[in-house]
Amino acid sequence: KKRFVLASRPDGMPTRENFELKTEELEAPKDGEITVETLYLSVDPYMRGRMNDTKSYAKPYEIGGTFGGGAVGRVIESRHASHKEGDIVQGGWGWQTHAAVNGDHVVPVDPDLAPVQSSIGALGMPGLTAYFGLLDIGQPKEGETVVVSGAGGAVGMIVGQIAKIKGARVVGISGSEEKNRYLSEELGFDAVVNYKTESLGEALERACPDGVDVYFDNVGGEVSDAVFLLLNSNARIPLCGQISQYNVSDPEPGPRFLPLLLTRTALVKGFLVGQYQQRFGEAIPEMAGWMREGKLKYRENIIEGFDNAPEAFFGLFTGENLGKQLVKV
Numbered sequence: 001k002k003r004f005v006l007a008s009r010p011d012g013m014p015t016r017e018n019f020e021l022k023t024e025e026l027e028a029p030k031d032g033e034i035t036v037e038t039l040y041l042s043v044d045p046y047m048r049g050r051m052n053d054t055k056s057y058a059k060p061y062e063i064g065g066t067f068g069g070g071a072v073g074r075v076i077e078s079r080h081a082s083h084k085e086g087d088i089v090q091g092g093w094g095w096q097t098h099a100a101v102n103g104d105h106v107v108p109v110d111p112d113l114a115p116v117q118s119s120i121g122a123l124g125m126p127g128l129t130a131y132f133g134l135l136d137i138g139q140p141k142e143g144e145t146v147v148v149s150g151a152g153g154a155v156g157m158i159v160g161q162i163a164k165i166k167g168a169r170v171v172g173i174s175g176s177e178e179k180n181r182y183l184s185e186e187l188g189f190d191a192v193v194n195y196k197t198e199s200l201g202e203a204l205e206r207a208c209p210d211g212v213d214v215y216f217d218n219v220g221g222e223v224s225d226a227v228f229l230l231l232n233s234n235a236r237i238p239l240c241g242q243i244s245q246y247n248v249s250d251p252e253p254g255p256r257f258l259p260l261l262l263t264r265t266a267l268v269k270g271f272l273v274g275q276y277q278q279r280f281g282e283a284i285p286e287m288a289g290w291m292r293e294g295k296l297k298y299r300e301n302i303i304e305g306f307d308n309a310p311e312a313f314f315g316l317f318t319g320e321n322l323g324k325q326l327v328k329v
């Protein structure tokens, strides 16, 4: 089997040097364990935070330890009563081609519901992040304007479509023409802004003639500064991610617009998808239903080959991915 371990901690943008690829004997499952063969690995922005040795909501990765993360795989051997050979499961065994894992720590995946890899994408962690952040905190109402940053990514494209389902006017911000074309032509976003090529303030004003009622923030930094200027009274801001700051060694000072939040009586609320675990069971069937009705679509950006997992991960910070970034093992 092969696995990636953390070789060193990055300063700024991570590089290949921070990873070591190990080839080892596949361990046999112990009582209560199953052996899985990985089909797809997830690469996610939060992993960058876990590469640092700083206190956060998730424990830092250990030097020499397996690079952790979500994966979906097939059971090839089982010593656990609830799983049998051939079953598809999803779990957190990280960047490994095979692993012996505790059978209580994986979740069965129904291959008839949707392609199995969506259990770590649109119907998994990123999709649930979009669902709960938007509906629980953002609470978009018919006719309101919802702006989402990181709109062409795994979380962002689901946010925009759920906001459309709720009758809102949806504006997406991304850094690529290809992403913006997909958002407006395929997903029906009402307006799109390219933060790399357009003058952000002007483009946003054009895109949001009635101001902004909900801002789903995936990126932070200058993009968010520009959106904050357009907030309406009683705006809601689900604070989901701040990817523009993840590779910055000296974080930019901020937030710069606290007086604005006060006078617009805005709500800013950070959240972690894990807080909603008890309610995943209500969200997944509802989202799967929207998919069957054609109201919720998703894209995956699939890189082939286990050995390319670090490059797939780096691409998240340069915007290579349209939709959920996955590695097909």
Ligand code: NDP
Binding pocket: 044, 045, 046, 125, 126, 129, 150, 151, 152, 153, 154, 155, 156, 173, 174, 175, 176, 179, 218, 219, 223, 239, 240, 241, 242, 243, 244, 245, 271, 272, 273, 274, 315, 316, 317, 318, 319, 320, 321, 322, 323, 324, 325
């Ligand atoms: P994405 O699929 O959106 O991939 C990341 C995207 O971020 C890139 O494609 C890129 O798109 C954009 N990006 C990268 N650097 C910058 C930058 N400096 N400024 C602006 N945009 C940038 O990732 P996810 O959908 O998985 O995650 C989106 C956000 O949600 C992240 O911040 C993540 O940490 C957060 N998150 C939070 C969770 C929670 O529980 N709170 C759970 C899951 C995710 P572009 O081409 O537009 O630049």
